[in-house]
Amino acid sequence: MTNNDSLSAAELDELDRRHLVRSMQRGYIKDRVIITRGRGSTVWDAEGNEYLDAAGGGVWHSPIGHGRPELAEVAAEQIKRIEFFTSLLEFSNDKAIRLATRIAGLAPEGLDRVFFTNGGSEAVETAIKAARLFHFRNGEPDRTWILSRHYSFHGATYGSGTATGLPQMQHGVGPNLPNFEKLTPPYPYRAEMYGGAETTDFCVAELEATIERIGAGNIAAMIGEPVMAGGGVVAPPADYWPRIQEVLDRHGILLVADEVVTAFGRLGSWFDAPNRGMRPHMITLAKGIAGGYAALGAVVLTDKIADTIIGEEGFFHGYTFQGHPVACALGLETIEIIEREGLIGRAHEIEAELKAGLAGLKDLPTVGDVRVEGTLAAIELVSNREHKIPVEWHVGDAVAFEIRARHNVIARPYAHNLVLAPPLVTTTEEIARACHAVAEVVGRLSPAGDIAP
Known part of the structure; x- marks a missing residue:
């Protein structure tokens, strides 16, 4: 058939x-x-x-939107030129380079490096590994813990799935990965979760207590969505992320903004993290990055993190189809359409x-x-x-x-x-x-x- x-x-x-x-x-x-x-x-x-x-x-x-003929033409033209060649080791391709450059130009200041993946779960998985390796290469090998939040959604692979704050993601699949801790999310509608305290005050105090219990020298990063999409489109109070950011910075803990859903225009800007007072060291992307016309994700990193994890030994990590030229060509056209059509x-x-x-x-x-x-x-x-x-x-x-x-x-x-x-x-x-x-x-x-x- x-x-x-x-x-x-x-x-x-x-x-x-x-x-x-x-x-x-x-x-x-x-x-x-x-x-x-x-x-x-x-x-x-x-x-x-x-x-x-x-x-x-x-x-x-x-x-x-669906069925755009210009995207079909872009894909066909790229396939005629070269359908795929690896982006591992010393190789790359022109479309991946151009898309990385465009994303860096749209991203918050200081986030200039792009690691492509095939979707959001892989992007989060990559960010977790990058955060741990960054501290390892800087002489802090004990910084392996990852903080996330209940009701969050970060993916379905073992690392990203363990970070996800929905119990159904972990149910029946064996032990979760170690060294993950989940915090109470900012959820103003459910004020009963905070025992009478103001939402942000409670969340900041809980974060400080968690850091003290685990030890700041054992925590690599916190990952969080600017707005919790999977948790029910839950936006935090205006002071939440600025205050969380201050605590993380004081303890040398990296912040990963999971913008798999919220980036590329969904919330009325290319990236939502700066609007919420986040100053992330990494941002994870997927969903709209190629308009839904191809499987594509990315992690956007600072120069410091990228240079550190590459080092002399290299970042021994990657995916067969990362930086796929057809997907990246579609990503370039998606950006053009979003800009051109306002x-x-x-x-x-x-x-x-x-x-x-x-x-x-x-x-x-x-x-x-x-x-x-x-x-x-x-x-x-x-x-x-x-x-x-x-x-x-x-x-x-x-x-x-x-x-x-x-x-x-x-x-x-x-x-x-x-x-x-x-x-x-x-x-x-x-x-x-x-x-x-x-x-x-x-x-x-x-x-x-x-x-x-």
């Missing part, structure tokens, strides 16, 4: 169930939606059903449209909080507003499925949060349609978890 385009929807469904391992799909979810094409903010499944993609390709990416500015417009369109949900009995940051939105679903009891995961799944079935709009269930991440090219009318779909279905959700007909 060579021409899969000739397969019917039913045949694809049968083969899907027989052969494809679906990541993160829980056993009670029997639905299969096989997406076969897309254009702009619209996608179609194998049965010809049309959907509004209000979830950015389902996992926060696709900032420039999509950074469009992100601010979408933010205002989402806030207006979702504002009415705050009064519903099953909505605890509505959060919008740039083009990211989360509706926190609860079974009890007074006590902020989150709904079960299957309820969030059911809400998203109903939105898709009733309105042909794709939203993403994320634990007890329903999240939106529309492409930056989504129109005002499409944002209104997505908000209406969410409001209509959530409005029928009862505290018991049932959705009325």
